[in-house]
Amino acid sequence: MRIRKKSGSEILEGDLTPMIDMTFQLIAFFMVLINFSQSESDQRIMLPQSTLAKPPDRPMEYPITIQVMASGTLVYGGHELVNMNRLRPYLVNERSVLEGRKRPLSDATVIIRADRDTKAGVVQKLIQVCQEERFEKFALRAKEEVVP
Amino acid sequence: MKFRRDTVREDEKTELQMTPMIDIVFQLLIFFIMTFKIVAQEGDFNIRMPLALKREGPVDETPVLPMRVRLRADASGGLASIALNDMPFDSMKQLHLYVIGLVGGDDPSLREDAEVELDCDYDLHYENVIQAITAVSGYVDPTTGQVVKLVEKIKFSPPKETP
Numbered sequence: 670m671r672i673r674k675k676s677g678s679e680i681l682e683g684d685l686t687p688m689i690d691m692t693f694q695l696i697a698f699f700m701v702l703i704n705f706s707q708s709e710s711d712q713r714i715m716l717p718q719s720t721l722a723k724p725p726d727r728p729m730e731y732p733i734t735i736q737v738m739a740s741g742t743l744v745y746g747g748h749e750l751v752n753m754n755r756l757r758p759y760l761v762n763e764r765s766v767l768e769g770r771k772r773p774l775s776d777a778t779v780i781i782r783a784d785r786d787t788k789a790g791v792v793q794k795l796i797q798v799c800q801e802e803r804f805e806k807f808a809l810r811a812k813e814e815v816v817p
Numbered sequence: 818m819k820f821r822r823d824t825v826r827e828d829e830k831t832e833l834q835m836t837p838m839i840d841i842v843f844q845l846l847i848f849f850i851m852t853f854k855i856v857a858q859e860g861d862f863n864i865r866m867p868l869a870l871k872r873e874g875p876v877d878e879t880p881v882l883p884m885r886v887r888l889r890a891d892a893s894g895g896l897a898s899i900a901l902n903d904m905p906f907d908s909m910k911q912l913h914l915y916v917i918g919l920v921g922g923d924d925p926s927l928r929e930d931a932e933v934e935l936d937c938d939y940d941l942h943y944e945n946v947i948q949a950i951t952a953v954s955g956y957v958d959p960t961t962g963q964v965v966k967l968v969e970k971i972k973f974s975p976p977k978e979t980p
Contacts (some may be wrong), residue, residue, distance in 0.1 A: 685835055692842050699849030704856070717947040720957050721964055722860030737943075780861065788894065789946045790939030793976040800868040808861035811947050815857075 710782070711736045711744060717785040718814035729808070730776045733763055737783035741791045753791075753798055760802040778806045862950050866972050882920065882931040884968070886912070886949055890941035899949070913952040920967050932970040939977045 714736055735756070736744035743750040750756050767777055779799050783792050796807055884901055891897040899906045906912045920927045933953045937946055955966040 685839070689835075689839065689842070692839075692846055696842065696846050696849060699846070699853055703849060703852060710856070710859075716859065717944040719860070719862075719947050719951045721862070721951050721955050722858070723964060724858050724860055778863075783943045785942065785944035785947075786894070787943040788939055789888075789890075789937040789941040789943050790976045792943055792946070793937070793939075793973050796864075796866060796973060797976060800866060803868070805865060805867040807864040807866060809864060809947065809950065810859055810861050811951075813858040813860055 711738075713738055714782055714784045715739075715786075716782060716810060716812040719811040720814045722811035722813045724813075729778045729780070731767060731772070732778050732780050732808075733760075733804075734780045734782060735795065737781065737787050737791060737795065739784040739786040741788060743795070753794060756795075756798060757802060760799060760804065764802060764804075774803050775805060777804055778808050779804050780808045780810055782810045862947070862954065862971070864971050864973075882927060884916075884919075884931060884933045884953070886933055886935050886953065888935065888937045888941055888945060888949055890938035890945075894940045894942045896941065896945045909948050909952045912949070913956065916953050916967055917956070921965075928967060928969065931968045932972065933968045934972050934974055936974040937977075 734745075738744065743753065743756055745756060745759055748759075763777065764774060767774055779796075781792060781795060792809075799807070887898075887900040887903075889897040889900075899909065899912055901912060901915065904915075906915065920931045935946065935949060950971055953968045954971060955964050957963070958965050
């Protein structure tokens with residue numbers, strides 16, 4: 670009788686310490702690896718690959734990211750622009766922001782994230798439009814190709 | 818009686834409630850697992866292309882080592898032919914080796930002065946342009962893993978045609 674009473678009243682508790690330890694380790698791992706800098710990337714764009722595409726040593730002073738889809742449609746700041754000339758007002762806006770901050774236009778870098786199947790002429794035309802708006806520094810973005 | 822009461826107090830354990838903490842910790846863990854994505858590193862090819870202004874007086878000096886890479890496209894936008902200063906090449910690898918032969922020597926001024934102008938067909942896939950830029954702008958040294966630069970000045974010809 671006595672034995673039965675004891676076994677009935679006891680609460681069996683597992684030791685949670687190792688599990689919590691592991692869970693915190695996992696959280697720390699994922700927290701360190703989380704990368705918000707990729708937020709500018711667009712899933713619809715498959716970048717071309719290059720062995721020389723290494724991440725830059727330091728962030729750019731004034732980046733302006735323009736995405737170009739395979740169809741030739743531009744994506745700038747969440748706006749889809751079918752006609753390239755519709756980009757001009759945005760570029761003028763960026764230029765006036767720079768001028769307002771009293772910084773030279775050469776501080777700005779136009780980052781072109783074009784799909785691998787985009788027509789080269791579209792990218793050239795985009796560069797030309799930016800040049801006409803007096804931007805002169807460009808960065809053609811590519812995905813790093815890992816050589817086995 | 819007093820003795821009994823004391824023993825009862827000693828036996829009591831003040832236990833922290835672990836359940837809410839574990840709940841939150843698991844929520845956090847699930848958030849980080851769901852937002853985790855393995856993304857290949859991205860890099861840039863820097864191009865400085867100011868708009869050529871009409872100037873009076875003498876024209877700017879031509880670069881010491883001008884290189885004009887002509888990339889022709891086939892009907893589907895693939896690469897049909899490669900030529901450097903009208904010299905045809907079968908592959909990007911050949912072009913790359915030729916450029917190494919031209920500017921890859923010990924004289925760094927050659928690399929600084931060399932300038933490549935890319936002349937591409939309108940319909941050519943952009944991927945081929947990046948391959949051509951990769952071929953002329955450098956290579957990864959297999960022993961050190963460092964990038965060895967070749968031609969740094971790259972520019973584009975004006976677009977061929979407007980559809």
